[in-house]
Amino acid sequence: MLRGGIDWSLQFHWIEVHSKSRSSPSSDFTMPIKSPIQSGAVFAVRRDFFSWLGKYDSSIGATGVEDIDLSLRAWLCGGQVDIVPCSRVGLIQTSRKQLGVQRVPFSTYLMGAKKVAELWLDEYKRFFYAVRPSARMQPLSNLTSSRRLREKNKCGGFKWFLSSVYPQLLPLVSDEIGFGTISQQENCVDLVPGQMPLIAKVRECKDGKDSQEWSWRKKGMIVSNGMCLTSDLDTMHGFVVVQFCKDPSSQGWYRNGLKIVHQQSNFCLDSKRGDVGLIIAECVENSPTQTWYISSEVAGPPNPEHDFTFAEEKAQL
Template sequence: MRRFVYCKVVLTTSLVWVLVDVFLLLYFSECNKCDDRKDHSLLPALRAVMSRAHEGPGEMGKAVVIAKDEQEKMKELFKINQFNLMASDMIALNRSLPDVRLDGRSVVCPIIDVISDETFEYMAGSDMTYGGFNWKLNFRWYPVPQREMDRRKGDRTLPLRTPTMAGGLFSIDRTYFEEIGTYDPGMDIWGGENLEMSFRIWQCGGSLEIITCSHVGHVFRKATPYSFPGGTGQVINKNNRRLAEVWMDGFKDFFYIISPGVARVDYGDVSSRKTLREALQCKPFSWYLENIYPDSQIPRRYYSLGEIRNVETNQCVDNMGRKENEKVGFFNCHGMGGNQVFSYTADKEIRTDDLCLDVSRPHGPVVMLKCHQMKGNQMFEYDAEYVGKWEYDIEKHTFLHIITQSCLTISRLEDGTWGPTVEYCNSSPLQAWVMRNFTRLEVFRKLYYSPTDYFL
């Protein structure tokens, strides 16, 4: 709660209330028969707007008396105030983003609060999450890592460096915005533009931060109001291919291999965007992962990216579309990527996106748990350096789970089914595994059953 004490001296943004005010002003001023309407769903929003007015007296805003008598008094209040008075006097429009003025290459975002699309209930967002993305290039919120907490010395009111932004809600110097190429004109409708701009800002010498004492509310709808020619997936995949081709260098393999179908999507001409990258002398994506997003779901160093095939059964480890804390399975190797794509990393993790293979107990089934960067499943009281780690023996072709000193194998589970588990190491071929490295060329040409390139 101490953070809120700090934030009292920090100018806060209230753009959302202006937007809601405009909407409500038009609604109440233009409707001549509002008394006849039975739909009072906007009243909670109006009360919310009015209730915020008293939070900023003096320079922060002008107090407004809240009418207790519902619709008529509210309607009259809106007619009297009109938009200009409301926007300039009642709502605080302070510049809470001074970093943009001090550093023209700094792009800043607010914490995004949630406004219910049904009740207009206002729910504050968290300052303990920041923007990231997964292998499929979906934007995700992840917990702020300890390294960023340490950089700010525990002061949560200081700007929070974020690898990516949600998009739409950010402040940027107009000259700088034009200098780095505005939005990619080859992208359509919606999707991918936030990651593309995030990569571009960081890789081309800018910075991206969340101002933790700046809050902007957003109404999250259950369905998109946009129409997507060719379908939502077609448009988003096109946009994602454009950002991957221009900014991700060889790390775009992760995107293509886990979602091989996107290779069929035409992404247009990106030559002008590549020329822009060269002109701006932008850094490689490896630099971004190393310096800006070291805890990315995409490992910076890895030994393999593809199938993990059992020598005896000739079947592959498969996530079966399951989620965190669920058992991993195995299935006939199909060579099409997707659920059978795993990366064995230099950190000795076996991961698929943000989930790592681990065991919840000795001799138990292999499950998928959140990758914790050297914290593993945290269920064993051992040196954290080895929890959740697997040692691959290149001669025996075995995966040794370091903490339990057991080998990855296929055996019968407690429920009677067969699946990956860990057992005492022996010479059984059920404990022998080979890893296959997919290549983009395979995905594009669909040479899924070409001569093998198993290398371990």
């Protein structure tokens, strides 16, 4: 038996059903099956709930992405999508030629998928852009009303959807232990363009800004656009810059509570000179300028002094 799913390109797929997907632990195959996504051609929904969700998004069009958008809205806004094996849903199949509808251009699909990614995938949208990089070049329709509806309906986050509804949709990078923005209140670690090496500063957080998206790897490197946060007390005087990832001694970091600690110096990432650039400084307990939040985090790299496996991995780099 099958249920609906997606991949990171936001393409619909039928996937095999596992026993955990059933609404009841019974082996009765007539019982409803929880489905992450449902095809719009064969579904029924209560009219009042459909209206409360905001109906179909007309700006996405008939690309197939509109079904993904509606399914995500249903799950994240308090509903559920079930496949009921013994149900009967009628569909009058009409050809595109009879309807006067032409085949949907790929660019139209990309624009719709980009809107869904920006609206619902939260920090996981980076995986969509990883497999659909050309989507970055597509225009983005206005999200104001959609975001207002999401806030009004108190919809949840995509992280919950992955953990509770669709854990089979796995992140693309297996060695990540954290990703997204690195922030303090309303400010995020950002790259300042210019001559190499690039300077790392804190700036106002902005949704979808590439230079504020970071990937923290198991070996300690914090990466953005293929470049790593780097510091050295001797050659960089404690300033934090962004260089090509090649030197684990100056580019390794570990987590200590809410602090981000430089492995080589055991100094903490600090924003107290944020107008000039980030620095590493002696760690101070409860310092607000050394307190950092990461959008999505499993567990920061351990202190290499207390983890011999990590130390061996670092030596092999």
